[in-house]
Amino acid sequence: xxxxxxxxxxxxxxxxxxxxxxxxxxxxxxxxxxxxxxxxxxxxxxxxxxxxxxxxxxxxxxxxxxxxxxxxxxxxxxxxxxxxxxxxxxxxxxxxxxxxxxxxxxxxxxxxxxxxxxxxxxxxxxxxxxxxxxxxxxxxxxxxxxxxxxxxxxxxxxxxxxxxxxxxxxxxxxxxxxxxxxxxxxxxxxxxxxxxxxxxxxxxxxxxxxxxxxxxxxxxxxxxxxxxxxxxxxxxxxxxxxxxxxxxxxxxxxxxxxxxxxxxxxxxxxxxxxxxxxxxxxxxxxxxxxxxxxxxxxxxxxxxxxxxxxxxxxxxxxxxxxxxxxxxxxxxxxxxxxxxxxxxxxxxxxxxxxxxxxxxxxxxxxxxxxxxxxxxxxxxxxxxxxxxxxxxxxxxxxxxxxxxxxxxxxxxxxxxxxxxxxxxxxxxxxxxxxxxxxxxxxxxxxxxxxxxxxxxxxxxxxxxxxxxxx
Amino acid sequence: xxxxxxxxxxxxxxxxxxxxxxxxxxxxxxxxxxxxxxxxxxxxxxxxxxxxxxxxxxxxxxxxxxxxxxxxxxxxxxxxxxxxxxxxxxxxxxxxxxxxxxxxxxxxxxxxxxxxxxxxxxxxxxx
Numbered sequence: 001x002x003x004x005x006x007x008x009x010x011x012x013x014x015x016x017x018x019x020x021x022x023x024x025x026x027x028x029x030x031x032x033x034x035x036x037x038x039x040x041x042x043x044x045x046x047x048x049x050x051x052x053x054x055x056x057x058x059x060x061x062x063x064x065x066x067x068x069x070x071x072x073x074x075x076x077x078x079x080x081x082x083x084x085x086x087x088x089x090x091x092x093x094x095x096x097x098x099x100x101x102x103x104x105x106x107x108x109x110x111x112x113x114x115x116x117x118x119x120x121x122x123x124x125x126x127x128x129x130x131x132x133x134x135x136x137x138x139x140x141x142x143x144x145x146x147x148x149x150x151x152x153x154x155x156x157x158x159x160x161x162x163x164x165x166x167x168x169x170x171x172x173x174x175x176x177x178x179x180x181x182x183x184x185x186x187x188x189x190x191x192x193x194x195x196x197x198x199x200x201x202x203x204x205x206x207x208x209x210x211x212x213x214x215x216x217x218x219x220x221x222x223x224x225x226x227x228x229x230x231x232x233x234x235x236x237x238x239x240x241x242x243x244x245x246x247x248x249x250x251x252x253x254x255x256x257x258x259x260x261x262x263x264x265x266x267x268x269x270x271x272x273x274x275x276x277x278x279x280x281x282x283x284x285x286x287x288x289x290x291x292x293x294x295x296x297x298x299x300x301x302x303x304x305x306x307x308x309x310x311x312x313x314x315x316x317x318x319x320x321x322x323x324x325x326x327x328x329x330x331x332x333x334x335x336x337x338x339x340x341x342x343x344x345x346x347x348x349x350x351x352x353x354x355x356x357x358x359x360x361x362x363x364x365x366x367x368x369x370x371x372x373x374x375x376x377x378x379x380x381x382x383x384x385x386x387x388x389x390x391x392x393x394x395x396x397x398x399x400x401x402x403x404x405x406x407x408x409x410x411x412x413x414x415x416x417x418x419x420x421x422x423x424x425x426x427x428x429x430x431x432x433x434x435x436x437x438x439x440x441x442x443x444x445x446x447x448x449x450x451x452x453x454x455x456x457x458x459x460x461x462x463x464x465x466x467x468x469x470x
Numbered sequence: 471x472x473x474x475x476x477x478x479x480x481x482x483x484x485x486x487x488x489x490x491x492x493x494x495x496x497x498x499x500x501x502x503x504x505x506x507x508x509x510x511x512x513x514x515x516x517x518x519x520x521x522x523x524x525x526x527x528x529x530x531x532x533x534x535x536x537x538x539x540x541x542x543x544x545x546x547x548x549x550x551x552x553x554x555x556x557x558x559x560x561x562x563x564x565x566x567x568x569x570x571x572x573x574x575x576x577x578x579x580x581x582x583x584x585x586x587x588x589x590x591x592x593x594x595x596x597x
Contacts, residue, residue, distance in 0.1 A: 024504075026595060036595045043509040363545060371567055396497045398505035400537040401592060404575030408593040411578065431596065437505035467569055467576070 025434035034071035362388025378458035402436035414468035486542035
């Protein structure tokens with residue numbers, strides 16, 4: 001049985017909901033440590049820390065662990081519940097009331113990007129409809145500690161099943177609680193649980209479908225725009241759970257780790273990026289990865305196919321033209337004329353590639369590292385693409401950090417024993433730029449552009465792993 | 471100074487190392503800067519403890535300055551050589567493969583190997 005990986009589950013859900021990486025510079029499937037995730041969220045301007053009393057759907061809850069990999073992390077859903085990984089898949093059996101009693105205290109982070117949705121309110125929503133007095137199953141028995149409402153419990157392995165088995169004496173229908181609100185939660189949760197118990201969380205009913213008279217149901221309280229965002233999160237969760245559902249044996253849902261392993265066997269992505277255990281195939285498979293994003297970028301930037309029947313002179317001219325195209329009109333083999341790859345000459349924005357010039361033109365940061373092409377035919381470090389010093393300053397990219405990240409990543413890659421590939425170069429160089437402070441999109445576009453320039457210049461492949469003897 | 475070579479060295483040292491380091495550190499304070507050093511500094515600034523802020527910034531500024539020196543060597547702006555204790559000399563730009571700055575800054579680089587003073591590994595999440 002795989003151990004839960006809370007950080008990975010949160011990372012996957014966040015990326016699917018927002019198309020962003022939860023940790024800049026780290027592929028979604030590589031977020032395996034709550035300690036690192038916590039530190040990243042703490043310093044990431046996309047997230048704001050909020051008090052537990054203001055918990056709202058979509059907030060990320062995390063144990064502020066330090067120097068240890070395995071803490072708790074989850075995402076708040078409405079009714080005070082939290083979705084998180086379990087040993088057998090994603091579940092929603094935790095609750096804010098449990099979390100609030102946790103020592104050390106958990107911490108909430110809110111993705112502030114949600115505020116771009118007009119009409120979204122940051123009012124406290126997580127506990128709307130949440131009844132802290134709702135009865136729970138006694139500890140020490142299967143499903144112990146879980147809510148009695150919803151007609152669902154854990155089978156002991158984290159899977160929620162319809163109805164309660166062996167615990168009926170502990171179950172008290174919400175109607176007996178004397179709480180109209182609890183009754184409405186009960187009704188809603190009934191609809192959220194599949195009769196066969198194979199799906200753990202279902203989308204909440206649409207507003208029009210809600211028979212609940214409680215004015216603070218999630219959909220109403222969030223407003224349509226906020227609801228839309230949150231529904232996106234839930235729908236991704238829903239999709240993930242469907243993936244976890246086994247085809248032939250619904251009693252044993254696949255864990256993320258199992259899915260991971262199976263995808264690993266199929267995928268042969270960037271080997272250097274394969275982490276141990278969880279996450280490797282997730283990264284190579286279903287998630288939004290640099291590889292996927294770059295596949296499009298590379299295709300767009302790839303040199304045009306060479307017309308057949310070209311003689312040597314025509315081929316050379318075609319190559320020069322391809323170089324010029326790649327640099328945005330600059331002749332890559334006759335550089336140093338002070339041009340760059342942008343007609344407008346304006347600074348890069350979030351999704352634009354940074355200005356690239358031949359290294360001899362403005363110095364700066366070689367993209368990729370020149371050592372990776374030592375001895376390669378057609379590679380000239382002086383005419384190779386680089387982000388000029390002035391552009392690094394304009395973008396506030398920390399060149400020292402980029403260099404340190406390159407060294408760290410290339411050395412890690414060298415330990416895999418595999419030869420350096422274009423894909424690995426793309427991944428490493430992108431991560432290094434992001435670490436230095438460039439946006440993910442700009443970094444990916446910049447590296448893709450630089451690789452296209454090198455390919456157009458006739459560089460066939462990397463020859464050496466920088467900062468290594470290989 | 472009458473020695474033109476020393477004169478050129480001094481200019482390169484100031485331009486490529488001192489000024490570059492100051493410029494780099496200034497950039498760390500810019501609102502758009504998002505690298506680990508910038509984040510660390512802004513957090514320390516927001517906490518309002520001047521001594522703690524200084525303690526955070528001192529090693530980062532020193533590291534930035536040495537990194538500029540290494541880069542100036544990597545980029546052959548400073549063509550320096552080093553004579554080891556065994557009397558053998560090495561041409562740093564050539565023998566360093568243009569990787570000295572990375573060796574200085576990297577996670578398992580020279581700082582972690584040899585420094586006895588405080589050092590924050592900004593790349594531990596990349597390994």
